[in-house]
Amino acid sequence: MYVKDVMVQNQVGLHARPATFFIQKANEFKASIWVEKEERRVNAKSLLGVLSLGIVGGTDIRVIADGADEEDAVEALVALVQSGFAD
Numbered sequence: 319m320y321v322k323d324v325m326v327q328n329q330v331g332l333h334a335r336p337a338t339f340f341i342q343k344a345n346e347f348k349a350s351i352w353v354e355k356e357e358r359r360v361n362a363k364s365l366l367g368v369l370s371l372g373i374v375g376g377t378d379i380r381v382i383a384d385g386a387d388e389e390d391a392v393e394a395l396v397a398l399v400q401s402g403f404a405d
Contacts, residue, residue, distance in 0.1 A: 328402040331374035349385025
């Protein structure tokens with residue numbers, strides 16, 4: 319299992335468009351991936367799950383992955399969040 323914390327940089331947070339980019343990136347990996355905000359954990363490959371967290375700019379989230387490519391998955395998702403979804 320590989321875990322990393324990151325602060326959401328963009329103003330609107332993980333809503334519609336940024337969340338879609340996040341999920342598309344998560345789905346590129348075989349590992350099981352979750353996003354955690356405070357005590358809630360959801361599947362990072364689920365749009366409804368990610369949106370249900372109500373993540374806004376300035377929020378700290380935790381990205382967790384478990385599987386063959388767990389480290390690559392977490393690093394790629396953290397980099398995407400840190401970029402403000404400007405890829």
